[in-house]
Amino acid sequence: xxxxxxxxxxxxxxxxxxxxxxxxxxxxxxxxxxxxxxxxxxxxxxxxxxxxxxxxxxxxxxxxxxxxxxxxxxxxxxxxxxxxxxxxxxxxxxxxxxxxxxxxxxxxxxxxxxxxxxxxxxxxxxxxxxxxxxxxxxxxxxxxxxxxxxxxxxxxxxxxxxxxxxxxxxxxxxxxxxxxxxxxxxxxxxxxxxxxxxxxxxxxxxxxxxxxxxxxxxxxxxxxxxxxxxxxxxxxxxxxxxxxxxxxxxxxxxxxxxxxxxxxxxxxxxxxxxxxxxxxxxxxxxxxxxxxxxxxxxxxxxxxxxxxxxxxxxxxxxxxxxxxxxxxxxxxxxxxxxxxxx
Amino acid sequence: xxxxxxxxxxxxxxxxxxxxxxxxxxxxxxxxxxxxxxxxxxxxxxxxxxxxxxxxxxxxxxxxxxxxxxxxxxxxxxxxxxxxxxxxxxxxxxxxxxxxxxxxxxxxxxxxxxxxxxxxxxxxxxxxxxxxxxxxxxxxxxxxxxxxxxxxxxxxxxxxxxxxxxxxxxxxxxxxxxxxxxxxxxxxxxxxxxxxxxxxxxxxxxxxxxxxxxxxxxx
Ligand SMILES: Nc1ncnc2c1ncn2[C@@H]1O[C@H](COP(=O)(O)OP(=O)(O)OP(=O)(O)O)[C@@H](O)[C@H]1O
Ligand SMILES: [Mg+2]
Numbered sequence: 001x002x003x004x005x006x007x008x009x010x011x012x013x014x015x016x017x018x019x020x021x022x023x024x025x026x027x028x029x030x031x032x033x034x035x036x037x038x039x040x041x042x043x044x045x046x047x048x049x050x051x052x053x054x055x056x057x058x059x060x061x062x063x064x065x066x067x068x069x070x071x072x073x074x075x076x077x078x079x080x081x082x083x084x085x086x087x088x089x090x091x092x093x094x095x096x097x098x099x100x101x102x103x104x105x106x107x108x109x110x111x112x113x114x115x116x117x118x119x120x121x122x123x124x125x126x127x128x129x130x131x132x133x134x135x136x137x138x139x140x141x142x143x144x145x146x147x148x149x150x151x152x153x154x155x156x157x158x159x160x161x162x163x164x165x166x167x168x169x170x171x172x173x174x175x176x177x178x179x180x181x182x183x184x185x186x187x188x189x190x191x192x193x194x195x196x197x198x199x200x201x202x203x204x205x206x207x208x209x210x211x212x213x214x215x216x217x218x219x220x221x222x223x224x225x226x227x228x229x230x231x232x233x234x235x236x237x238x239x240x241x242x243x244x245x246x247x248x249x250x251x252x253x254x255x256x257x258x259x260x261x262x263x264x265x266x267x268x269x270x271x272x273x274x275x276x277x278x279x280x281x282x283x284x285x286x287x288x289x290x291x292x293x294x295x296x297x298x299x300x301x302x303x304x305x306x307x308x309x310x311x312x313x314x315x316x317x318x319x320x321x322x323x324x325x326x327x328x329x330x331x332x333x334x335x336x337x338x339x340x341x342x
Numbered sequence: 343x344x345x346x347x348x349x350x351x352x353x354x355x356x357x358x359x360x361x362x363x364x365x366x367x368x369x370x371x372x373x374x375x376x377x378x379x380x381x382x383x384x385x386x387x388x389x390x391x392x393x394x395x396x397x398x399x400x401x402x403x404x405x406x407x408x409x410x411x412x413x414x415x416x417x418x419x420x421x422x423x424x425x426x427x428x429x430x431x432x433x434x435x436x437x438x439x440x441x442x443x444x445x446x447x448x449x450x451x452x453x454x455x456x457x458x459x460x461x462x463x464x465x466x467x468x469x470x471x472x473x474x475x476x477x478x479x480x481x482x483x484x485x486x487x488x489x490x491x492x493x494x495x496x497x498x499x500x501x502x503x504x505x506x507x508x509x510x511x512x513x514x515x516x517x518x519x520x521x522x523x524x525x526x527x528x529x530x531x532x533x534x535x536x537x538x539x540x541x542x543x544x545x546x547x548x549x550x551x552x553x554x555x556x557x558x559x560x561x
Contacts, residue, residue: 059465059469083473086471091469095462097460098466099463099484100463100485110472110480114470115471
């Protein structure tokens, strides 16, 4: 059973001007998040990512469709019921959103107070959580005395306080520098691995998806345009928008401008070969060119690894007449994906 | 100077009355201001208890009442004061009317202070399962405490100001004392004594407010 399951979910806002068209922030999205997933959702600004996660814990109410949390449809539930459900869904934010009037310990205790946990248990739980995120020594500090990374760790401790089964992270690392980003992502990985919490990660940075996600959905204009295991989407994106995101982290595919330069420098036909996994023996591919007597030059390329599985792209300039090149490419196509870049 | 010495008992009585009126109106007007301010904040578009009709009514009320010069408001609200306190004149009627005026003035200040609380913090509280009442008392008011204290300090001066004209409806206090014994009797020293005491009072409260606010803001 999916932990979070969206069925044709829509969300529209009334227009801000009288008589204007309504804004469709989410357009009939269906999505299943399984227990233990770290599900990444990526898209450009305004794609509807934040709206989508805020529907999951009902901070925003869906205007259509069904949202199942651990099997229970929450659309249309009264606010009182939703509050109970929210205790089982943690959330962290780009701007951390800590209570400045409370200490670190006070912030982490907050959801426990809401849940009605007695004081003595609260104290013990807070200590346990702060030790988990490595901030035991900061219990008495105030948020404005912490660095961004520390603040987000407090945010994570706070979101985990009531032992939720789901953690929502909306651009949780977007306000952090690269080093701190990786610390926080490593912590989220631990949350997933050690506590078995399902995580939904919203981001506009493909790097975040590459580092922690197991599955990814690409959003554009309120719709999910592509989804799947991270390896599949990264190694073989189906949509132009997905491909653009992938190209921000996957090295080896020349951009249009790089291609123009390459074409100027190299004569002959130019093709990109894509290798996924170790399934393809590269030497066999090169062997085909040699056998067909097609001299080639590697002019661009790179090999990437996602979750321990390598994939790569090599761009070659082929120096032979069209007949020989076509014959060679015909046989190479049986072995791996070939894209001719004219 | 002799005139002042002779009036000392009245002077201290007037001081006591001013303190009484200001303390009472700070209390009632403060509560009223919190209610009006929270009402404005909570019912505005996009807030947790969004309610357009309530917001519009409150907003119009505040905008209508705030600019009325207090001395006119005092006269205009007299029937209301009479029906609530039982008398249209005297300190109780004055306290009622000042509290009413202060509620609307303070309401706007409270609203503005609450708007300084980042909306994200309220989202966070909601995401942790907190309801509106809890959010008001554990998020909104504590997060805005520093500015709120400064707002109350600011309104204190306005209360002293308003209490000074209470004499026209039979209220007491330093303002009334200064007019009655200083201005009308041509005794500037008496007037200046009242002014001095009011300055000292305001300075003390301003100092207290500033240091409490600093403490709340921890800086
Ligand atoms: N409260 C609202 N009222 C009206 N329109 C809204 C509201 N919230 C979001 N929208 C609209 O919904 C769309 C999606 O917004 P959303 O914040 O979900 O995007 P996002 O993908 O999270 O973008 P970003 O990366 O900038 O955070 C946008 O067009 C936005 O203008
Ligand atoms: Mg967003």
